[in-house]
Structure formats: C-alpha cells, structure tokens
Amino acid sequence: MSDIINLLPDAVANQIAAGEVIQRPASVVKELLENAIDADAKKIKLIIQDAGNTLVQVIDDGKGMSMTDARMSFERHATSKIKEADDLLSIRTMGFRGEALASIAAIAQVELKTRQEQDELGVFVEIAGSRVFKQEHIQTDKGTNLAVKSLFFNVPARRRFLKSHTTEMSHIRNEFYRVVLVHPEIHFELFEDGVETFQLLETNLKGRIENVFSTLSKKRMEQQLLPIQTDSQLLKVKGFVARPEFAQKSAHQYFFINGRYMRHPYFHKAVMVAYEQLIKPGVNPNYFIYLEVDPSFIDVNIHPSKTEIKFENERAIWSILLATVKEVLGKFQVAPSLDFDQEGAPDIPVYQYDTKITPPKVNFNPSYNPFDTAFVPKKTKVEYDWEQLYEGATSKKNMSNQYLSEFVEKQDISPTPDVETDMQKELLFEEEKKDCYQFRNSYILTSVKSGLLIIHQHRAHFRILFDKLMKQIQDKKRPSQQILFPEMLELDTNTTDRVRKILPELLYVGFDIEEFGKNVFKVNGIPAELVNISPIALLEEIIDKLSEIKIETSYLVKEKIVLLLAKKSSIQNGKSLTDIEMSELIANLFRCENHVYSPDGKSIIQLIPERDISLKFQ
C-alpha cells in the first residue's frame, strides 16, 4: 500500500480540459485544502503570509505519501484518484485531475514534507519552476506539510496581474469558507501573517456555520437558521436558510453539490422566489444549501476553477428547491414580529426545547363563508372562547418546536435554550375584553394584552382563503362546485393556446373546463370557495395576468392562480361585518401559519402598544 499514484492513460489525460489551474493565491489554497481532505485529514492548518504572495502552507495529519509518491505527485497527470475514464464522472472525491501540484511546482518554490503512518522516516522534496532541487529522508510528523513560496516568481506577468492584498486575501478567505462549510467534522485553523484568524473545532453543520460567520456579523447566525431537508429520488437537499427578517444587503449564500461549492444563478432564483413576498427588495437572505445528486446527472466540464455546473434535471431540481425552502419558511413563520421597526428588534427565539407540545384547540367552522349571509344567524351573540383562540395562536409555535426538536434529534444538534423574549406573549388576547369594533367597514380593532390590535379585514380574509385553497391543492382534493348553467368562454387563437398551456393547473385548482369547438371552452364548474363572482370574468382575468408573468413551473402557475382566486373572492374593504363574522375572521386568521403578511406580502395586523396610546394622553 505504499505506491498508490498511477499515471493517467493518454485517453483520460486528453479528456481533461486544459486550462489555467492556478490564477491567484486563492487557487493554491483551494487545491491544497482539497488534497488534505482527500488524504482523510482530521486537522488542517492553513498558513498565509502576505495574502499568499510569499507563503501558502497547508499542514495536515492525513495519510501522507511514500517516497515515490511524493516525487510523482509533481508530475502532470499524476493522481491516485483516477484510473479509468469512467471515474471522471465522479466528483465525489474532490481533486482528481492530477495537475494541481504539477502546476503549482511550475510557478512557485515548493517544499513538501510528508510521512505515512507506517513509515519511520518521512520525505522532503524541494522543487521550484518544475526542477527538483532536493529529495531526501527526514524526520517529520505523520501527514503532509506543503509550503508554496514566492508564487509566480518566474512569471512576472502573472504577479503583476494580482490585485491588492485585501482583495487577494478575501479570495483566500472565500475559498477557505467554501471548504470548511462542507467539512464540519474536520478541525481547521487559519493563520494570516502570524495571527490566528480562525480556529474551527470539529462540530456539526449548524455549529460550523455559526462559528465561521458569528465573528463576521454582529447578529448571531444560530438564531436565524432554519433547517431544510428533502429526500427525493432525484435529489437530496439539506442545510439551512435564514429567517426572512434577518435579510441584509449583503448575505452569505452558498450552494454545495456533492460536497463541493458551486455557483448556480438559476437555483439561486428558486430560493429567492421562495422568499419573494417575505423580504423587502434590495435585501438578501443568508442560505447554506447542500445538494446531493447522482454524479452521472451532472455535467462537470472539468475546468479546475469551474464552479458552475450543469444538471440534467435543472427544472425539476428548481421546483424541489423552491418547495423545500417555501415549506420551511411557512412552517417557521410563526412568531409574528409585531414590532414596527426591525432595527434593534430582539432576536426571535428559534425554539425552546423544553416547551410542552399542545395540539391546537381552536373552535372554528371550516365551512364558514362570510359571503354566505344565509349561513350566519344574525344578531346572535356568540360565546367565543378567547383563551382557546390564544392557545391556537401559540400552538403554532409549539408545532415548530416539535419539528425542530425532531430535526435536532435526527441531526444530533444539541439544542441551546434560547433567549426568552416577550414576542410570543404579544398576542395574548385579553380575557375580559372580548369585543371587536369595525372601523370604517375596513379594519377590525380588538384589545390584546400589550395594546390595541388592528386587523386589515380584506388581507386577513385573503390570507385565510389562500391558505385554504393551497392546502386543498396539496391534499389533492379538487375543490370544485358545478355551476347550474355551464358558461361558454370564447377566445382568440392566441389566448386559446395560452389556456391550453395552463389547463392542467386550472383543473387542479378546481375549475371544470373543457375545450368545446374551435377557440371555445365550456366552463362546467369553478373552485368551491368562490362565490359572487362571474366565472368567465375570473377566468379572463387569470389568463390575462398569467400571460404577463413568465412562470417557470406548474407549482408556481397553481400558486399564482390561487393567489388571484383568493384575492378576488376575499371580503373587500368597505363591507360591514357582524360581530360573529369578525370573531370568525380573527379565529381563522390566527390559525394560519403566517398571519402577519398577506400572500402578496402586505401587513395584515398592526399592534399599537399600550404605552404609545398612553403617551398620547400625557
């Protein structure tokens, strides 16, 4: 098991795209770190002098090299990692081109010390500009210690091409992050000009992200990270996305594929679509998303510095990503941030691991429809149990706790009891004050523990209907009601084509439509939730709106249709509501996971704190 490096057969060598391996000091960092990881190191130390101009050194405790391998490793296409052309498909191991060390040795002065565990003596190799100056046995630690000095010493043009120290150092740090974020099980150290800047002990994924970035930003990362996980045949997704309220101008956004960093603008879009109505324009959420796919589905044009990768099923992956991120954002958007000003707001506790889980107990009537006036026995005083309503509001928090504690168990992330804040108490409804008041037939006012709660009636109902329709879709119930006299929809040829395209989605959300002759559709039924609406006018509007937007997936088409349906048929402002209608509306609103924002991202509730009211009377 001593000599393990093989020379690549020519056929394979030719398959390997030529290209510049080493563009800047950061490229050396990347290659050396990857080699250390491939050598199964448990601890890796990276030493940088002068932003890598004078020294890039990596010391690992991995498996080391024999005398022959140590010398061979500097030959072009010397690799212990590929033997057959087929192996090229696999990017599971990180380095595999067999040209990194050869390229580095061609343009720098390199000193290698290495020893395999079973050998008593190690090897020292000194090489510069591809010429070997020294090769001898020495005493050295197990593992590999590779120092790259005076990079580009013989290529002055490249040297001049380098940017300022600050820029080159930030490239180096970026490479460092990209590697350490995939290997929380490895202990990493970074020294910059003699100063230790990172000491990353072995931990789990969440711990590693936190350790890397908590030093860089004031806000603690841990409290904003929501775990994501999806396992499908095509793709496994895991990692973390940030709570929307933590979005900032510049963000840490990382995609990894099979353990390597990648850039993927198209998948990035999927994540951003998931956040669409939850963040303000101009700010960005942090995310750390780890994808795992069968390597044969990936086209890696094996350019050494290539971080962009083509997938075979990009659209399908796009949808899975979108759904995964959306789901978690929905699930965790439970603690309403009722503060008016996000700046300086208290950190929202992610979970309390010792909280008891109580199932929601809200009394509500699922078939209630505020339009159906016949349904409501007018002027009947309802007994409404506000305490239960409150329980409903908090139980959603508990559900997220449950989800998290399950995740914690699975991932072996030790839960930390978080800062207690008043946030979850904000919504305590006052038991003795049960009345609602409707202001200008548009807003519902009610008293809660910490002040006066104002609810936008149209947006509240919009949210309720939207969630209900989406749920029916997810449960694959086709919520359709037949109409007494089927209506005909006559269109021009262009529009007919457009309708044909979205016909599956229309059927899915509850329209019962069929083509009925040239450019004519017969409408037999409409989604069950819709009342007081002309089916034809509604369909026309949907067709019109959908053609404006370039929509990527069937999931999004359905969502956009539901958005329109819910918006159209929800109570408008200006409609007078009875006491019971207001109570039901509030109860149903607080059963929605996101009762803070409407599906199009506008505020549904505002809280005027009691102290603000009393201040006005001073």
Ligand code: ADP
């Ligand atoms: P590749 O990583 O693509 O195989 P490199 O030029 O980076 O090519 O490295 C050549 C070979 O040198 C590797 O295949 C490996 O066998 C050996 N090697 C390089 N770095 C190390 C290390 N830190 N520990 C053990 N072996 C190493």
Ligand code: MG
């Ligand atoms: Mg390598």
